[in-house]
Amino acid sequence: MFLRKKRPFSPADAPASANEAADDSRHVRRQLESLIEQARRNQEIMRRHQQLDIAFISAAGFLDLARSLFELLPASSELDVVTLFMLDADYGIRRMLADLHIDAARLPHLIFIDDESELGEISVELDRPLLGAYKAELHGRLFPEPAPAPASVAIMPLLRHGRLIGCLNLGSFDASRFHGSMATDFIEHRASIVAICLENVLNQERLKHIGLTDPLTGISNRRYIERRLLEEIGRSRRQEYALSCMYIDIDHFKQINDRHGHAAGDEVLREVAGRIKAELRLSDALGRFGGEEFVVVLVDAGLADARGVAERIRTSIADHPLLLSGQTRMNVTASIGVATLVNQVRAEAPQSAAERLIARADAALYQAKQGGRNRVVEAA
Numbered sequence: 226m227f228l229r230k231k232r233p234f235s236p237a238d239a240p241a242s243a244n245e246a247a248d249d250s251r252h253v254r255r256q257l258e259s260l261i262e263q264a265r266r267n268q269e270i271m272r273r274h275q276q277l278d279i280a281f282i283s284a285a286g287f288l289d290l291a292r293s294l295f296e297l298l299p300a301s302s303e304l305d306v307v308t309l310f311m312l313d314a315d316y317g318i319r320r321m322l323a324d325l326h327i328d329a330a331r332l333p334h335l336i337f338i339d340d341e342s343e344l345g346e347i348s349v350e351l352d353r354p355l356l357g358a359y360k361a362e363l364h365g366r367l368f369p370e371p372a373p374a375p376a377s378v379a380i381m382p383l384l385r386h387g388r389l390i391g392c393l394n395l396g397s398f399d400a401s402r403f404h405g406s407m408a409t410d411f412i413e414h415r416a417s418i419v420a421i422c423l424e425n426v427l428n429q430e431r432l433k434h435i436g437l438t439d440p441l442t443g444i445s446n447r448r449y450i451e452r453r454l455l456e457e458i459g460r461s462r463r464q465e466y467a468l469s470c471m472y473i474d475i476d477h478f479k480q481i482n483d484r485h486g487h488a489a490g491d492e493v494l495r496e497v498a499g500r501i502k503a504e505l506r507l508s509d510a511l512g513r514f515g516g517e518e519f520v521v522v523l524v525d526a527g528l529a530d531a532r533g534v535a536e537r538i539r540t541s542i543a544d545h546p547l548l549l550s551g552q553t554r555m556n557v558t559a560s561i562g563v564a565t566l567v568n569q570v571r572a573e574a575p576q577s578a579a580e581r582l583i584a585r586a587d588a589a590l591y592q593a594k595q596g597g598r599n600r601v602v603e604a605a
Contacts, residue, residue, distance in 0.1 A: 273301045281422045287322065290426045291332050294393070294419070306372045306396040308334045310344065311423075312389065318427065321434050323507045324445060326453065333371055341389060351382040351389055354412045356403040359396065367394045376400040379412055383420035393419055439513040441491055442498040450512030450520050454579045457510075457522055458566070469531035471521040472562040472586035473501065473538065476598040478517035485553065492549045493557055500541045504534055520583065528565040528603060535561045535601040543599055562589030564604035 280297055284290035291309070299307050313319055319337055322329050329335055341348040345366050347355060356379045359368075364378050375396025383391045393416060397403065437449035445453075454470070461468040475481075475497055482490040494517065501519060502511050510522040523531050543558045564585035566578060585604040593602040 308394045311391040313337045354409045355380040377403040381416040445512035466525040467527040469523040469565040470586045472590040473519040475517040476558045558599035560593035
């Protein structure tokens with residue numbers, strides 16, 4: 226009798242239910258691996274966003290925060306363009322930044338506006354984030370040149386204490402990146418962080434500004450001018466341009482105080498400071514040096530230019546009587562000394578050069594006083 230030899234076991238011989246169980250197991254394993262990978266990606270995204278929030282919160286000043294918004298935010302969030310609009314109705318922020326020598330012009334995607342209406346039709350909807358496809362008629366002014374036009378946008382209103390202080394505008398070349406059905410919780414969180422940080426750094430800058438500002442006239446004080454002059458001397462040497470200084474003194478100021486009182490004298494100081502400032506560029510610097518004396522630093526201005534500015538200041542004061550709060554009209558004049566630093570000796574320390582420049586302007590002012598007042602004299 227012959228016995229039949231058995232063939233080896235094959236997976237095909239397994240029950241159908243066993244194969245299905247194996248397929249299910251592999252499917253579950255793939256799903257688990259996908260979930261683990263997604264969790265890893267989400268963790269990495271959260272880590273980047275946390276690092277970005279830390280960078281915003283730890284910004285050392287306005288310029289530092291602006292760089293984080295325009296450089297770190299696009300890189301970490303894979304955005305193609307970011308712009309920031311800030312409300313500055315009274316020009317106070319821009320003046321403060323200029324006084325602190327923070328050049329906002331170096332940030333082309335930072336735009337200051339005087340009124341919400343400058344944002345266009347969307348201004349009435351900025352109580353919440355606005356997401357969707359880019360439309361030139363709605364969003365074009367929020368992404369002005371040199372910013373490239375995106376395909377989809379997220380407009381983030383920046384609110385503090387229920388008041389709009391600006392908007393942060395995110396743009397992507399991916400048309401599906403932002404759409405109206407997206408949840409906005411995270412975007413609102415990011416907007417609140419940015420708004421708080423903007424308020425904080427501006428308050429920090431205001432404190433710096435106060436420390437460098439004359440409280441009576443609102444212009445810079447002596448400490449600021451001396452520091453600024455050192456900076457400008459270094460810059461003028463590197464870029465090889467002329468630097469001029471004006472020393473201004475109100476004529477017969479003691480008589481004004483004696484005849485009309487110190488309150489009137491304070492008004493005269495404020496009015497004269499305003500008239501001087503009106504003749505200057507944002508790049509120039511004006512400071513009260515003490516009493517009735519003012520010093521002006523004119524950037525990239527030779528002697529002829531400086532004399533021209535000084536004459537405009539002198540006539541703006543002398544030719545238009547001051548009207549004080551008590552309706553008192555008062556004629557006031559000022560004497561001005563002008564000095565210029567052109568061919569600077571590079572071996573000379575900036576401190577010595579600054580002291581010498583101011584001393585020469587002061588000496589020219591003395592000659593103007595001796596020569597009859599209400600005049601401009603150039604340093605020898």
